[in-house]
Amino acid sequence: MKIAILGWGSLLWDPKGLKLAAPFTLTGPNLPIEFCRVSKNHRLTLIIDETFGTLCQTYAAPSACGTLEDAVENLRLREDMSSTADVGFIEPATQKRSPMATKRHPHAFETIADWTLNSGFDATIWTALDGHFENRSAEPFSVNAAMRFLENLEQHDPQAFARALDYIRRAPAATQTPVRDRTAAQWPERAES
Secondary structure, eight states: OOEEEEESSHHHHOOTTOOBSSOOBSOSOEEEEEEEEEOTTSOEEEEEOTTTOEEEEOEEEEBSOSSHHHHHHHHHHHTTOSOGGGEEEEETTTTEEOHHHHHHOHHHHHHHHHHHHHHTOSEEEEEOOOOBHHHHHSSOOOHHHHHHHHHHHHHHOHHHHHHHHHHHHHSOTTOOOHHHHHHHHHSOOOOOO
8 A cells, every 4th residue: 555645844855753755855745834823842833824824835755554544543643642543644535534634634635536547646644733832822823923922931941942943943944934034034044163
């Protein structure tokens, strides 16, 4: 079975224990992506978000796992998720579909399903986490709210701010979003001398 793993963020530069049969390439579908999730260590991380996301081309890599179940579990472990419910998956031949991903981003789900049918893969998996920005920052997500979140980190936790800024800067070039643009304008990278 050929299983694609989609990526648009840290899976590309830090696959950790992700079992890949080949490197990621810029061949995935265009999906609505934005830095609108606050991670456990206070980084703004990239997720599929149909409300705030900007269409970005994603990356795809073949999984080295032989079954959909093993590939889903492998991604769960890489993402340090408590449950496989947050791993999106589609296997068109059997109509196996991730209920959570279908609920969280139904339009993106159909885009991924169509891409899978035309990609030469039998199934596709991806990280399908929710945003929960408001739960971690006490205000609804917006680009301005994301900037306030980063400014607060800069003032109160410089190490967390440095990690957050590094994550945004390391995102692949194809992942251009309003938060990334505003971050680059507010905290431009300095050339090494």
